[in-house]
Amino acid sequence: MVIAKPQRKRGKGRRNNSRWCLLHSIREIDVVMSTTALVTGGAGFIGSHLVDKLVSRGYKVVAIDNLSSGNIKNIRHHLENPSVSFRRIDLKHHGELLKCVKEASVVFHFAANPEVRVSTVNPRVHFEENLLTTFNLLDAVRQSRNIEALVFASSSAVYGDVSELPVSEVYPHSTPINVYGAVKLAGENLLNTFAKLYGFRAVSLRFANIVGPRSRHGVIYDFVMKLKKNSGRLQILGDGTQRRSFLYVDDAVEAILKVCDSLNCSVDVYNIGNDDWISVKEIADIVTGEMGKKGIPYEMMPATTDGRGWLGDLKFMFLNISKIKGLGWKPARNSYDAVRRTVVSLISELCPEMIE
Numbered sequence: 001m002v003i004a005k006p007q008r009k010r011g012k013g014r015r016n017n018s019r020w021c022l023l024h025s026i027r028e029i030d031v032v033m034s035t036t037a038l039v040t041g042g043a044g045f046i047g048s049h050l051v052d053k054l055v056s057r058g059y060k061v062v063a064i065d066n067l068s069s070g071n072i073k074n075i076r077h078h079l080e081n082p083s084v085s086f087r088r089i090d091l092k093h094h095g096e097l098l099k100c101v102k103e104a105s106v107v108f109h110f111a112a113n114p115e116v117r118v119s120t121v122n123p124r125v126h127f128e129e130n131l132l133t134t135f136n137l138l139d140a141v142r143q144s145r146n147i148e149a150l151v152f153a154s155s156s157a158v159y160g161d162v163s164e165l166p167v168s169e170v171y172p173h174s175t176p177i178n179v180y181g182a183v184k185l186a187g188e189n190l191l192n193t194f195a196k197l198y199g200f201r202a203v204s205l206r207f208a209n210i211v212g213p214r215s216r217h218g219v220i221y222d223f224v225m226k227l228k229k230n231s232g233r234l235q236i237l238g239d240g241t242q243r244r245s246f247l248y249v250d251d252a253v254e255a256i257l258k259v260c261d262s263l264n265c266s267v268d269v270y271n272i273g274n275d276d277w278i279s280v281k282e283i284a285d286i287v288t289g290e291m292g293k294k295g296i297p298y299e300m301m302p303a304t305t306d307g308r309g310w311l312g313d314l315k316f317m318f319l320n321i322s323k324i325k326g327l328g329w330k331p332a333r334n335s336y337d338a339v340r341r342t343v344v345s346l347i348s349e350l351c352p353e354m355i356e
């Protein structure tokens with residue numbers, strides 16, 4: 001499918017919009033082959049899976065990462081491929097950024113510090129790593145004048161504590177309860193304004209918890225690492241009743257590309273999550289079960305009277321995903337299956353000693 005022509009007049013020097021599209025006929029594949037996608041955070045968890053998929057679809061890819069939480073190992077299988085280049089760049093410094101942006105026609109902005117908890121003790125980290133970086137990227141996009149679309153990795157954290165679940169994209173009272181969410185919402189706003197002012201398409205993807213191989217943060221990683229170090233008990237941040245949706249990374253990447261295939265607004269937003277949700281205690285049961293530690297005692301560590309794991313921890317989050325399902329996407333795995341498969345992958349990645 002060719003992305004519809006934009007409504008507004010394009011700026012001077014812009015490429016034909018049909019250059020970036022996810023097409024499958026023989027003639028259309030030629031168009032894809034000449035399209036370069038810039039992936040920020042390309043050596044990270046979701047970013048590297050996205051790079052895998054884009055390469056398999058015939059894109060040229062420029063992956064940017066400062067390797068703060070990502071790892072070059074995540075994309076090393078592409079490093080001999082002439083269609084893929086990796087640049088170790090820190091988005092906080094915009095020196096080399098413009099040159100990279102000029103090579104691309106579509107940007108997937110996934111670089112960030114994804115540790116929500118960090119901002120409770122050091123909010124500046126999220127301001128600098130997740131907002132200043134987004135501004136620098138957008139400013140490079142503005143100057144390059146050749147970007148057709150930018151896809152932004154936002155988060156369900158933008159909603160904060162909501163009165164009705166599942167929450168949809170049009171929820172009118174988004175009030176993030178942590179700086180991570182506040183900065184993601186600010187990033188969405190910056191993106192939308194830049195897109196309208198400087199004539200490119202923008203879409204924000206509000207992800208639930210994305211899990212799978214290579215993931216190196218979040219509750220599953222936390223539990224696996226704790227059990228690796230001390231298998232006699234498991235410390236749980238919060239009272240264990242916190243409940244959220246988990247989506248397997250393959251489903252998330254399919255959702256990202258489905259949105260790209262269907263872009264027809266200058267500015268848009270999608271929730272990307274699952275049809276069900278699962279509690280932290282249930283996740284602990286899956287992890288201990290898969291690691292052969294079933295029945296070990298749990299030590300609940302609530303940080304607030306209502307059982308949150310830390311100040312700014314969302315107790316309940318469940319996204320309404322009707323909008324993206326309307327594009328023809330649906331998750332292949334439920335939350336339980338996504339969590340279980342992730343545990344199995346992380347055991348083989350992080351605890352090889354446990355595998356006979």
Ligand SMILES: NC(=O)c1ccc[n+]([C@@H]2O[C@H](COP(=O)([O-])OP(=O)(O)OC[C@H]3O[C@@H](n4cnc5c(N)ncnc54)[C@H](O)[C@@H]3O)[C@@H](O)[C@H]2O)c1
Nearest residue numbers: 041044045046066067068069070090091111112153207210
């Ligand atoms: N994984 C999730 O559950 C989840 C949920 C909601 C939103 N997100 C968002 O999706 C994106 C990817 O998350 P992830 O889970 O893959 O995390 P990740 O840490 O694996 O990936 C982020 C990547 O960005 C890189 N990075 C960080 N700061 C940078 C900087 N200043 N310059 C260049 N590179 C930098 C890191 O090295 C890392 O490779 C992030 O924006 C995150 O906020 C993730």
